[in-house]
Amino acid sequence: xxxxxxxxxxxxxxxxxxxxxxxxxxxxxxxxxxxxxxxxxxxxxxxxxxxxxxxxxxxxxxxxxxxxxxxxxxxxxxxxxxxxxxxxxxxxxxxxxxxxxxxxxxxxxxxxxxxxxxxxxxxxxxxxxxxxxxxxxxxxxxxxxxxxxxxxxxxxxxxxxxxxxxxxxxxxxxxxxxxxxxxxxxxxxxxxxxxxxxxxxxxxxxxxxxxxxxxxxxxxxxxxxxxxxxxxxxxxxxxxxxxxxxxxxxxxxxxxxxxxxxxxxxxxxxxxxxxxxxxxxxxxxxxxxxxxxxxxxxxxxxxxxxxxxxxxxxxxxxxxxxxxxxxxxxxxxxxxxxxxxxxxxxxxxxxxxxxxxxxxxxxxxxxxxxxxxxxxxxxxxxxxxxxxxxxxxxxxxxxxxxxxxxxxxxxxxxxxxxxxxxxxxxxxxxxxxxxxxxxxxxxxxxxxxxxxx
Amino acid sequence: xxxxxxxxxxxxxxxxxxxxxxxxxxxxxxxxxxxxxxxxxxxxxxxxxxxxxxxxxxxxxxxxxxxxxxxxxxxxxxxxxxxxxxxxxxxxxxxxxxxxxxxxxxxxxxxxxxxxxxxxxxxxxxxxxxxxxxxxxxxxxxxxxxxxxxxxxxxxxxxxxxxxxxxxxxxxxxxxxxxxxxxxxxxxxxxxxxxxxxxxxxxxxxxxxxxxxxxxxxxxxxxxxxxxxxxxxxxxxxxxxxxxxxxxxxxxxxxxxxxxxxxxxxxxxxxxxxxxxxxxxxxxxxxxxxxxxxxxxxxxxxxxxxxxxxxxxxxxxxxxxxxxxxxxxxxxxxxxxxxxxxxxxxxxxxxxxxxxxxxxxxxxxxxxxxxxxxxxxxxxxxxxxxxxxxxxxxxxxxxxxxxxxxxxxxxxxxxxxxxxxxxxxxxxxxxxxxxxxxxxxxxxxxxxxxxxx
Numbered sequence: 001x002x003x004x005x006x007x008x009x010x011x012x013x014x015x016x017x018x019x020x021x022x023x024x025x026x027x028x029x030x031x032x033x034x035x036x037x038x039x040x041x042x043x044x045x046x047x048x049x050x051x052x053x054x055x056x057x058x059x060x061x062x063x064x065x066x067x068x069x070x071x072x073x074x075x076x077x078x079x080x081x082x083x084x085x086x087x088x089x090x091x092x093x094x095x096x097x098x099x100x101x102x103x104x105x106x107x108x109x110x111x112x113x114x115x116x117x118x119x120x121x122x123x124x125x126x127x128x129x130x131x132x133x134x135x136x137x138x139x140x141x142x143x144x145x146x147x148x149x150x151x152x153x154x155x156x157x158x159x160x161x162x163x164x165x166x167x168x169x170x171x172x173x174x175x176x177x178x179x180x181x182x183x184x185x186x187x188x189x190x191x192x193x194x195x196x197x198x199x200x201x202x203x204x205x206x207x208x209x210x211x212x213x214x215x216x217x218x219x220x221x222x223x224x225x226x227x228x229x230x231x232x233x234x235x236x237x238x239x240x241x242x243x244x245x246x247x248x249x250x251x252x253x254x255x256x257x258x259x260x261x262x263x264x265x266x267x268x269x270x271x272x273x274x275x276x277x278x279x280x281x282x283x284x285x286x287x288x289x290x291x292x293x294x295x296x297x298x299x300x301x302x303x304x305x306x307x308x309x310x311x312x313x314x315x316x317x318x319x320x321x322x323x324x325x326x327x328x329x330x331x332x333x334x335x336x337x338x339x340x341x342x343x344x345x346x347x348x349x350x351x352x353x354x355x356x357x358x359x360x361x362x363x364x365x366x367x368x369x370x371x372x373x374x375x376x377x378x379x380x381x382x383x384x385x386x387x388x389x390x391x392x393x394x395x396x397x398x399x400x401x402x403x404x405x406x407x408x409x410x411x412x413x414x415x416x417x418x419x420x421x422x423x424x425x426x427x428x429x430x431x432x433x434x435x436x437x438x439x440x441x442x443x444x445x446x447x448x449x450x451x452x453x
Numbered sequence: 454x455x456x457x458x459x460x461x462x463x464x465x466x467x468x469x470x471x472x473x474x475x476x477x478x479x480x481x482x483x484x485x486x487x488x489x490x491x492x493x494x495x496x497x498x499x500x501x502x503x504x505x506x507x508x509x510x511x512x513x514x515x516x517x518x519x520x521x522x523x524x525x526x527x528x529x530x531x532x533x534x535x536x537x538x539x540x541x542x543x544x545x546x547x548x549x550x551x552x553x554x555x556x557x558x559x560x561x562x563x564x565x566x567x568x569x570x571x572x573x574x575x576x577x578x579x580x581x582x583x584x585x586x587x588x589x590x591x592x593x594x595x596x597x598x599x600x601x602x603x604x605x606x607x608x609x610x611x612x613x614x615x616x617x618x619x620x621x622x623x624x625x626x627x628x629x630x631x632x633x634x635x636x637x638x639x640x641x642x643x644x645x646x647x648x649x650x651x652x653x654x655x656x657x658x659x660x661x662x663x664x665x666x667x668x669x670x671x672x673x674x675x676x677x678x679x680x681x682x683x684x685x686x687x688x689x690x691x692x693x694x695x696x697x698x699x700x701x702x703x704x705x706x707x708x709x710x711x712x713x714x715x716x717x718x719x720x721x722x723x724x725x726x727x728x729x730x731x732x733x734x735x736x737x738x739x740x741x742x743x744x745x746x747x748x749x750x751x752x753x754x755x756x757x758x759x760x761x762x763x764x765x766x767x768x769x770x771x772x773x774x775x776x777x778x779x780x781x782x783x784x785x786x787x788x789x790x791x792x793x794x795x796x797x798x799x800x801x802x803x804x805x806x807x808x809x810x811x812x813x814x815x816x817x818x819x820x821x822x823x824x825x826x827x828x829x830x831x832x833x834x835x836x837x838x839x840x841x842x843x844x845x846x847x848x849x850x851x852x853x854x855x856x857x858x859x860x861x862x863x864x865x866x867x868x869x870x871x872x873x874x875x876x877x878x879x880x881x882x883x884x885x886x887x888x889x890x891x892x893x894x895x896x897x898x899x900x901x902x903x904x905x906x
Contacts, residue, residue, distance in 0.1 A: 156645065191643060192616065222702070224707060250676055266786070285784070304768070322753075326778075333717075360726060
């Protein structure tokens with residue numbers, strides 16, 4: 001449905017733009033949500049995009065800019081006047097504004113900031129201080145804050161004053177005069193309260209809060225655990241700095257999940273299969289591919305130098321290499337996935353490092369025995385016409401167990417060690433694991449075969 | 454920090470339970486949040502768990518039950534009296550209650566429902582009608598609804614009446630007397646409004662709504678696009694049925710991302726590496742592993758029956774099989790990941806099916822040529838002492854291009870076709886792809902080699 005509409009709208013707009021009918025463009029766009037407009041934008045001829053944007057009011061333009069993918073956004077921004085960018089940024093929440101400014105080249109960012117109202121600049125610059133993927137990086141400065149001696153009526157009057165600036169909020173934060181967070185009052189409670197009572201008397205405890213340097217993945221886990229839709233950010237002294245809302249967390253979770261998935265697959269970042277130019281796509285994909293290729297060619301070197309005589313004598317050995325490598329690879333991938341996802345979701349505790357690794361090795365051995373028995377029997381049957389098929393089956397059995405146990409060990413240990421060293425555990429997965437496993441699996445198999453025959 | 458605390462608390466509680474000191478247990482638990490208690494629960498001796506639960510009030514117990522993993526929850530519930538379960542379920546929002554009841558054996562569910570207040574049962578039974586992973590399955594019936602002719606004062610009085618039942622809400626839905634949704638009033642607006650005005654006069658349009666059979670992944674995408682924290686669910690006639698809140702959507706996104714990731718890795722569902730019994734773990738992991746193993750043993754059959762003479766003559770051919778299989782596998786995995794994730798996030802449009810597949814084939818060919826050249830050169834150098842190393846390099850070159858182009862095609866086409874047929878596109882990834890790719894890669898390589906030599 002939605003895509004059909006978008007396609008229709010795109011055509012209408014293209015036609016209007018061709019005819020120079022800016023009023024027509026506006027008419028079509030005014031009936032659409034910023035998200036739909038961003039979709040239309042996507043499918044427009046790049047040359048038409050600045051025209052479209054400049055035909056819109058700054059509020060709508062700012063929403064569209066935020067909906068675009070990063071690459072497209074940067075392309076558009078580079079063609080716009082800093083003054084116009086400043087107007088657009090003014091319309092954004094402070095967290096989005098900070099993100100957008102951090103994407104600009106430094107000198108341009110400075111020009112844009114110079115053209116913005118000083119009180120907004122203050123908020124944005126504060127946010128720019130924190131890493132982009134920390135609680136401070138995803139919080140916004142816009143919130144409703146009152147001191148504990150304010151009455152409910154004072155609070156409502158204050159809300160009336162700042163209603164335009166703070167668009168969506170669900171609770172009022174109560175602080176002392178030094179900004180120290182004391183509690184909160186939900187809007188529901190405020191609606192029901194006696195206007196003359198002090199908010200300090202009806203406030204509740206904040207269920208959970210964070211400090212600004214907490215990682216955004218940890219923030220997402222807190223939202224999941226506590227089922228909140230917003231959470232305050234405080235400094236080490238407990239002073240209120242900002243708040244994080246559920247819609248930001250939804251973006252974080254999506255982003256982190258995508259990152260994990262891409263890393264598993266050896267893709268460096270999101271690539272749109274149609275809109276990304278082919279050379280960019282190749283550049284983003286080729287590093288891991290070549291790395292794997294080099295790793296696998298190492299196997300070729302080892303085989304040529306060490307196992308060639310064995311293979312010449314028992315050519316059929318080659319027939320079972322794929323089975324050993326692939327099965328080991330699968331088990332290793334399962335193990336890493338379970339460990340990486342567990343670390344990401346906070347269900348695995350790093351204190352149990354050794355218990356975890358040991359448990360995976362044990363399980364790997366178990367799986368190895370099952371696969372070893374199956375593969376040895378089938379392998380024996382397949383090669384029954386060979387004179388030494390019993391020895392072959394035995395080599396398959398032993399190397400299957402070794403390969404699967406080893407990849408289980410590496411599959412669990414590599415992400416845990418990376419995590420402990422504060423690297424991203426997902427880096428241990430995908431191509432790296434395939435490579436390790438293939439090298440280990442084929443060499444062990446041929447080595448065992450060489451010993452047996 | 455948090456895990457340290459949990460470990461300490463667990464020890465304290467274990468000691469109290471050993472001494473039969475229930476008051477001590479309560480004292481420790483009263484100072485902790487339900488989430489922490491669930492963590493403690495996790496690390497307790499299974500025999501102590503029912504004791505702990507029964508020492509708590511039903512509200513806390515209901516929160517803990519919801520925080521547990523499904524397997525653990527079912528274990529606990531099976532040991533509890535239906536009347537106690539009914540009390541616990543009564544404390545939950547209708548969506549959580551429906552989820553929990555759907556996890557119970559049918560006869561037990563009926564007993565529990567019979568012990569619950571009829572008005573709650575009505576809501577729960579309505580929710581049970583919708584698939585668990587649809588908008589209707591994740592919505593809750595608790596919301597604040599008033600007719601358009603109510604004044605602001607009426608609305609506030611109504612909120613006062615139902616404040617206990619509807620815990621968190623951020624807007625009031627405005628309907629006509631047939632429950633048809635007309636608009637909404639944010640709590641912020643309600644706080645600021647004249648008490649005598651009718652809500653119909655201050656209501657805004659609902660930015661977005663869904664019907665109950667929309668898939669939960671689509672619901673999550675709508676939340677992401679529109680940056681809302683709650684959304685109404687209406688039937689085909691526009692009558693208000695319930696609402697979905699951001700915290701439910703956060704759970705959906707996490708669940709869907711996990712599902713995608715597990716499917717990539719050939720794991721059927723979340724497995725906790727330490728708490729899941731080893732036989733369960735093996736049972737959940739072995740199907741894909743054995744499937745891959747059988748697929749790979751097919752390669753062995755083909756090699757033994759068709760390519761043995763070629764391999765006997767040129768044993769060194771085996772040395773390059775891993776490189777061709779692994780590189781093709783990597784490229785295919787990248788392609789599927791990009792396509793599956795794009796479909797999941799709604800950035801790929803199925804109407805562009807052929808354009809997409811063609812674009813991936815083109816890119817695969819491009820990557821294939823790069824890898825083919827690199828592998829042929831290195832392969833040639835490695836095997837320079839062989840009499841026919843030029844032919845070998847040529848075989849590597851041609852089969853690298855064929856394998857990578859073919860896996861790019863399958864990697865893009867398989868998930869798209871599954872999606873079009875309304876199956877889960879992620880099922881095309883991981884083990885299935887590895888298998889296809891290994892079989893295709895090795896057979897093409899040996900076939901080309903057989904032709905050349």
